[in-house]
Amino acid sequence: MATTIDPKFISSSLIRWYGQHKRALPWRDTRNPYYIWLSEIILQQTRVAQGLPYYLKFVETYPTVQELAAAPEDDVLRLWQGLGYYSRARNMHHTSRQVVQEHNSIFPDSYAQLLRLRGVGSYTAAAIASFAFQEKVAVLDGNVFRVLARIFGVADDIAVPASRKTFQAIADSLIPADAPDTFNQAIMEFGAIQCTPLMPDCLFCPLQQVCFAFNHGMVQELPVKKKAKAAQPRFFHYFVFRHQGQYYMRKRLAGDIWQGLYDFYLFESTDKATQPAELAKELQNSGLEVQEEQIQLPRKDYKHVLSHQKITARFYLIELESRLREEITQETRLAAFTTAEIEALPKPVLISSYLKDAGILVNL
């Protein structure tokens, strides 16, 4: 690890670079903590290009934290649809209510207090505290880890929580008291567009001279990050019950992916080779009177990859001669929806793709 680099040289070089290269992004023109918080929650695990339209939609639909807090959860999830990691949206909604009820609709104005909000970890608290209130607290995100690991030659595994201390100490030594917000923005932006994971632009880098990784031919080796576990395969069999133009769906419960979103009756198997006879048996066990012949193997398998799961899904459209009996709908929590109602429901992208492919919904 390199030890004798002047922190002032690094921070001023990053801030100068930022002034010349920063992208114009709407959340950079504001000191409103609500907008900054919205942008930070939306951008977690999301690229800027993907998150930007969501940020604009949320700011337009809910211009104040009170309006977000007053919205029904289904509406918030519907607006979030397609961004994934739906617990972020639920936490965000919960936090808006926390701010309204416990903080009189005024965002807490210090790092320590921000940390107490749900869904706000050390990174987000540091971002809001510095961008909105100019508190001198250094942010650490994936971009910052990479930049610091390379410049200072830190070989600690960034996937291990204990490494955080090392990186935090370096970042704290760099952040200037007179421009903590600009420095934080600068180092993150530098990681996002100059010191990128695979093709950093070392040739035209203002820190090339002092960069440990560049000077030791270790740019591709740093940062060190242990491999994530392989994604777990899951096999979903969705039964799309239709009766007189209405479709039976249900809201997903806590304890698994997609809590609060709507999908169809689901049977999960240990492999995708499950045959119609077995599927019919499964449905009959739940009181659904479906015969083997009604289950046509679909032509297409849907693949959907989440951070730790790889889902293969099949959809079986089943025409019902009559409505499902009340004891069945109570037992299975299924309810009939018109297509207009389905359009307004929050749904996983996988379900939206099927609805579109099957011609059930066109305006998605």
Ligand code: SF4
């Ligand atoms: S020289 Fe290359 S690796 Fe080092 S900070 Fe600059 S872009 Fe990153």
